[in-house]
Amino acid sequence: LQSSANNSQGKSSLPPKTHFAATNIDVPSRQAIALISDHGDPAAEIGKEEAGGQNVYVRQVGEALAKLGWQVDMFTRKVHPEDATIVQHSPHCRTIRLVAGPQEFVPRDRLLEYMPEFVEAFQKFQVKEGTNYPLVHTNYWLSAWIGLRLQERSNIQLIHTYHSLGAVKYQATGKKPPIAETRLAVEKQILQQANCIVATSPQEEETLRSLVSQAGNIEVIPCGTDIENFRVTMPKADARAKLGFDPHEQIVLYVGRFDRRKGIETLVRACAQLKGKIENQESEALHPYANLKLVIVGGSEPDQSDGLERERIAGIVQELGIANNTIFAGRIGHDLLPLYYTAADVCVIPSHYEPFGLVAIEAMACGTPVVASDVGGLRFTVMPEETGLLVSPQNVDGFAGAIDRILADEIWAQKLRKQASLRVQQNFSWTGVAIQLSDLYRRLLAQSLIHPSFYHAQLPIQPSVTVGKSLVKAS
Numbered sequence: 001l002q003s004s005a006n007n008s009q010g011k012s013s014l015p016p017k018t019h020f021a022a023t024n025i026d027v028p029s030r031q032a033i034a035l036i037s038d039h040g041d042p043a044a045e046i047g048k049e050e051a052g053g054q055n056v057y058v059r060q061v062g063e064a065l066a067k068l069g070w071q072v073d074m075f076t077r078k079v080h081p082e083d084a085t086i087v088q089h090s091p092h093c094r095t096i097r098l099v100a101g102p103q104e105f106v107p108r109d110r111l112l113e114y115m116p117e118f119v120e121a122f123q124k125f126q127v128k129e130g131t132n133y134p135l136v137h138t139n140y141w142l143s144a145w146i147g148l149r150l151q152e153r154s155n156i157q158l159i160h161t162y163h164s165l166g167a168v169k170y171q172a173t174g175k176k177p178p179i180a181e182t183r184l185a186v187e188k189q190i191l192q193q194a195n196c197i198v199a200t201s202p203q204e205e206e207t208l209r210s211l212v213s214q215a216g217n218i219e220v221i222p223c224g225t226d227i228e229n230f231r232v233t234m235p236k237a238d239a240r241a242k243l244g245f246d247p248h249e250q251i252v253l254y255v256g257r258f259d260r261r262k263g264i265e266t267l268v269r270a271c272a273q274l275k276g277k278i279e280n281q282e283s284e285a286l287h288p289y290a291n292l293k294l295v296i297v298g299g300s301e302p303d304q305s306d307g308l309e310r311e312r313i314a315g316i317v318q319e320l321g322i323a324n325n326t327i328f329a330g331r332i333g334h335d336l337l338p339l340y341y342t343a344a345d346v347c348v349i350p351s352h353y354e355p356f357g358l359v360a361i362e363a364m365a366c367g368t369p370v371v372a373s374d375v376g377g378l379r380f381t382v383m384p385e386e387t388g389l390l391v392s393p394q395n396v397d398g399f400a401g402a403i404d405r406i407l408a409d410e411i412w413a414q415k416l417r418k419q420a421s422l423r424v425q426q427n428f429s430w431t432g433v434a435i436q437l438s439d440l441y442r443r444l445l446a447q448s449l450i451h452p453s454f455y456h457a458q459l460p461i462q463p464s465v466t467v468g469k470s471l472v473k474a475s
């Protein structure tokens with residue numbers, strides 16, 4: 001591995017039989033590791049069908065870890081029969097799609113019943129390839145369930161990232177679906193039993209301690225962004241010209257999935273309130289918000305839950321009379337998104353809760369001030385008064401006031417722009433994140449190397465699977 005290249009002895013699949021000090025850790029070159037992301041396909045198109053931050057995280061972390069010397073295999077559930085089973089992203093990083101349940105989109109709340117099949121397919125894949133993964137990093141609670149089953153069978157190092165936490169979600173939405181108790185139990189068990197939990201912000205660590213359990217190891221390693229792609233490359237006016245936006249408009253941008261917990265309604269109402277200000281003016285044209293434009297970026301499918309949410313939002317836009325001020329831009333890829341961020345005066349993230357919120361750091365990296373809900377990871381990434389403003393969630397007046405403050409003061413906004421991009425460059429690059437994860441993996445593997453039962457993990461694994469019955473029954 002790159003960071004231990006000077007003392008790396010060999011390239012065999014078995015680690016050298018020596019003891020390792022935490023400061024001088026030797027792990028076999030190109031050690032194979034597994035990232036499991038049950039529903040967030042790292043090779044999927046981002047921005048629709050529940051494909052968002054988790055997909056981006058796993059893909060970016062995987063690719064960056066491969067550059068640091070690991071062989072990274074990312075496992076996900078196959079959702080379309082025509083999708084390739086293996087997608088090679090770079091020489092040492094690939095997505096492997098396992099068949100577990102019907103090869104079609106299934107909402108997360110109904111996926112647990114297919115997870116035993118996922119475990120079985122994962123075991124079979126290892127046997128077929130003659131590989132054993134001594135380290136498994138799971139993402140989201142359904143993958144945690146898989147990881148816990150694998151941990152029962154072999155001495156893996158198990159690492160978990162939550163991406164979303166049931167305890168917070170149910171509190172924020174006030175709703176508990178039938179799966180809730182099972183999810184909460186798995187989220188507690190993984191915290192207590194994983195070798196390490198990766199919390200993406202200090203706020204997440206606090207939440208885990210206060211709402212889930214005092215037991216278990218947690219390390220804070222944030223999410224990142226591709227700072228080569230998301231960066232300041234041109235003035236706002238040039239980005240607008242490229243996108244065909246009016247140079248005189250005040251552009252308020254939303255980027256993300258159509259999901260109620262994203263709070264798009266709050267933003268729409270806040271924009272309507274800002275527009276409402278002009279109705280009391282004698283001359284609309286004289287008022288700065290005559291040219292307010294709300295640009296909503298995000299994909300949706302007509303019959304899926306995101307399509308229904310988009311329809312609901314479009315209805316509110318109509319009802320509030322701001323249809324002429326609103327653009328539904330649809331799904332935009334990461335190739336064009338930097339232009340949208342650069343063209344905007346402010347990017348708004350009005351989520352009811354947000355475990356991390358990649359959009360915040362993408363926008364800031366492009367030098368766009370952010371107005372965000374004062375929740376979760378957004379409290380960590382957005383520095384109030386320095387890179388944007390924080391507002392309590394669902395507070396329409398608060399969001400309108402914060403957007404107004406930024407739109408009304410161009411000199412201050414310029415200062416926010418500079419500070420925002422600097423904050424991301426210094427703290428949130430994927431490379432920096434991967435270096436921290438790589439270091440954690442090496443420390444954990446070194447512990448298992450010292451422990452003789454590590455070699456148990458090198459034995460062939462039988463493809464038979466015993467299912468944690470109590471948890472499946474509870475669903």
Ligand code: UDP
Pocket residue numbers: 046047048051052053054056255256257297298299330331332333334337356357358359360362
């Ligand atoms: N995204 C995208 N195109 C879109 C909408 C969203 O590429 O049309 C991406 C966005 O750039 C970000 C991710 O989807 O990388 C959303 O991540 P975030 O953590 O903000 O929210 P999540 O989807 O995880 O709730």
